[in-house]
Amino acid sequence: xxxxxxxxxxxxxxxxxxxxxxxxxxxxxxxxxxxxxxxxxxxxxxxxxxxxxxxxxxxxxxxxxxxxxxxxxxxxxxxxxxxxxxxxxxxxxxxxxxxxxxxxxxxxxxxxxxx
Amino acid sequence: xxxxxxxxxxxxxxxxxxxxxxxxxxxxxxxxxxxxxxxxxxxxxxxxxxxxxxxxxxxxxxxxxxxxxxxxxxxxxxxxxxxxxxxxxxxxxxxxxxxxxxxxxxxxxxxxx
Numbered sequence: 001x002x003x004x005x006x007x008x009x010x011x012x013x014x015x016x017x018x019x020x021x022x023x024x025x026x027x028x029x030x031x032x033x034x035x036x037x038x039x040x041x042x043x044x045x046x047x048x049x050x051x052x053x054x055x056x057x058x059x060x061x062x063x064x065x066x067x068x069x070x071x072x073x074x075x076x077x078x079x080x081x082x083x084x085x086x087x088x089x090x091x092x093x094x095x096x097x098x099x100x101x102x103x104x105x106x107x108x109x110x111x112x113x114x115x
Numbered sequence: 116x117x118x119x120x121x122x123x124x125x126x127x128x129x130x131x132x133x134x135x136x137x138x139x140x141x142x143x144x145x146x147x148x149x150x151x152x153x154x155x156x157x158x159x160x161x162x163x164x165x166x167x168x169x170x171x172x173x174x175x176x177x178x179x180x181x182x183x184x185x186x187x188x189x190x191x192x193x194x195x196x197x198x199x200x201x202x203x204x205x206x207x208x209x210x211x212x213x214x215x216x217x218x219x220x221x222x223x224x225x226x227x228x
Contacts, residue, residue, distance in 0.1 A: 034216055036219075042221060042222075043119075043206055043208075043219035043220055043221050043222050044158075044206070044208075044217075044219040045219070046216050046217075046218070049216050090158065102148075102160070102163060102170075102171070103160075103217060105157075105158050107157050108157060108158070
């Protein structure tokens with residue numbers, strides 16, 4: 001069965017600093033991986049996805065993530081944080097053994113951006 | 116292009132009452148998912164459908180919960196009778212194809228008094 005571990009339930013960075021949100025996965029098949037962002041009182045919005053093409057994936061709002069098979073990781077980064085990046089971020093892995101695109105989500109990381 | 120539509124956006128009800136949450140997936144998507152989100156338990160998958168057929172309902176907490184998808188453009192999640200511990204935000208999501216990303220609706224915030 002697939003699983004995702006997000007290290008750090010809360011991360012705080014200064015505006016302009018590097019953002020690094022960690023995600024490690026476990027999967028019995030080559031995974032599809034996703035990062036979602038949730039702003040307060042809103043649904044989840046897709047940031048980026050890895051589907052076995054390029055290992056460095058660029059997403060919206062300046063975020064990117066690198067798939068590292070040897071480390072079973074898919075960490076999310078952004079070179080310079082902005083106040084508007086404050087939100088909760090979820091990593092997810094696709095259960096490609098099923099008949100539908102069921103996703104297994106991590107527990108989320110809340111990003112705080114300070115002045 | 117409209118995204119996933121959920122109604123109502125907010126629901127306040129009293130314990131014991133029936134609650135029905137509604138979802139209209141994105142046109143052309145063949146999978147639909149119902150999630151529940153709480154502070155304590157995070158995001159939980161309740162049930163999902165593929166081509167209107169329920170595939171996995173193992174996340175449905177108990178018999179008080181039921182979900183239907185009578186056609187490709189509509190799904191309901193019903194709680195009868197509702198209890199205070201059902202208070203949560205319920206999300207519907209749809210997906211265009213197997214192993215693809217899910218598109219989430221804005222959610223329904225349910226409060227059971």
